[in-house]
Amino acid sequence: MEKSNALIEIKNLSKFFVINKGITSVKKSYVKAVDDVSFDIKKGETLGLVGESGCGKTTTGRTILKLYEPTSGQIIYDGKDIAKLKNKEMLPYRRKLQMIFQDPYASLNSRMTVGDIIGEPIEIHKLMSKKEEKERVQYLLSRVGLNSDHANRYPHEFSGGQRQRIGIARALAVEPEFIVCDEPISALDVSIQAQVVNMLEDLQQDLGLTYLFIAHDLSMVKHISNKIGVMYLGKLVEIAESNELYKNPLHPYTKALLSAIPVPDPDMAEKNKRIILKGEIPSPIDPPKGCRFRGRCRYAKPECAESDFELKDVGGGHKVACNLY
Template sequence: MSNSVKHLLEVKNLKKYFNVGSGQVLKAIDDVSFYIDKGETFGLVGESGCGKSTTGRTITRLYEATSGEIYYDGKDISRLKKREAKDYTKDVQMIFQDPYASLNPRMTVGDIIAEGIDIHNIYKGKERQERIYELLGLVGLNQEHANRFPHEFSGGQRQRIGIARALAIEPKLIICDEPISALDVSIQAQVVNLLEELQRNLKLTYLFIAHDLSMVKHISDRVGVMYLGSIVEMAPSVELYKNSMHPYTGALMSAIPIPDPDIERSRQRILLEGDVPSPINPPAGCKFASRCKHAMPICKEKAPELVDQGGGHFVACYLYDK
């Protein structure tokens, strides 16, 4: 994958390690590479603790990368000058998982939404107020909501406020960090439909982070599957769901419920045995080998590389070693 400007975002060999004391290092992201084209949605999925949220936060520069490169519109974000860095923070916004924890309880909704507008000095006075009302309308809320506080809203409404805040400064790329996992199931589809509608109307690009594979399938053009800090499989969404190759992806797929009781009763779940290795002391070879029934001696000696099996379907597994 070259750092061509045709990719809006390109992540190359990204690592993020945390010092956890006593000389120990937690490898939250361990050599992750992917790209996102303008206007598409790239889904990043995996179990809790696999590093997907850390990836999103490192892209937005909430965390500094340990090593690796992040290119935005062809530019290495670690080398941006002060003015370019400010433009980058304007172009790349984030929607957080917990809509209540991410909203300041002492600020009105109007002021929360306008935070970015004020920082970047985009609108003033009447124009600022009109922009707040416009954003509330875009996410399905009313003008009178601007003077209320976050505790006066439901979880779904609070997430809509978070979306309005992310949209306020007209970003090009939005990192959606598990934006529906804290919401009731009945509300999740509404929020996903809203995100899709906004993407179409505003020409947005998404990195959609989640552990719900069925929802990721619905919204994503391509999907990357993460396990213990690394991407083990990556493919166009339809291809991944029709023809998953990595044993870990297969196990995740088997857990997705099918809305047909006859099929659901007869299908077999793939139950993973063994414990997830520690990210502080990961194994030398494939990190999934200790839980994989197909593991071979080489799997425990050397980590497999992410190899294109054709049609943009990448997998890191010796079962498909070319």
């Protein structure tokens, strides 16, 4: 069998959360947050993951890092399936797999100095001496655009953009290979967002990093991503190269998402027809049989209710899960 050139491969990954309705309840109910998702990311590339709030993007990222234990499926990192590894067995991979969290306010310990926050992962993995750790912290601060004397300050003394830079420095502390960027710019001012994204791109180029970039901002995702995956209610409905997806969206849900991107030119905006989706998003506790999007889809047919559609390659690695193709 030919070895895959992907750094990370996700195969049929699912994460269900158990809901207890009551003490006397015998039958368990589940929130199907991530349901049979598959994709891969090559070393040095970025996969953007987009979709509405609650579609399972963040849960996918956290499950890949095993912050949530997967319900089923495979997480193949550099040829090794880490899905079923225990905590002690995962420790070497914790260093290689890191995360930048969405909220720069909640993700930093307010009682620790910035130096201690960035240095903590180094101490956990016992990578270097105290003197080397201090030098490493100072280097990382300068690498993300902060001053070395910031190491002695506390998180509350920084702005949102600066805090996110601290979070990025913490993620880089143990020299990871793969980073899940969980909406790293959504809590920041628009003026700061481009700076942070440009910095992430520079770090990727210099350090050979591989990203899973989760976001709502579709224009920013296009800017940073090599490939883009679109999620709906726990399912991956379309995935393609970045330019291909924007030029030739196939799934009705993808078309609706892209139509919502603001266009600065008034004349172009007038020509760009906005697709308004009608109907309610189904519950992930009891998703409809068949295609989960069919209740909001203008092209829905009777067969869409019979079975869910697998991702089908329509050419050039462009895959879509839809009855139209």
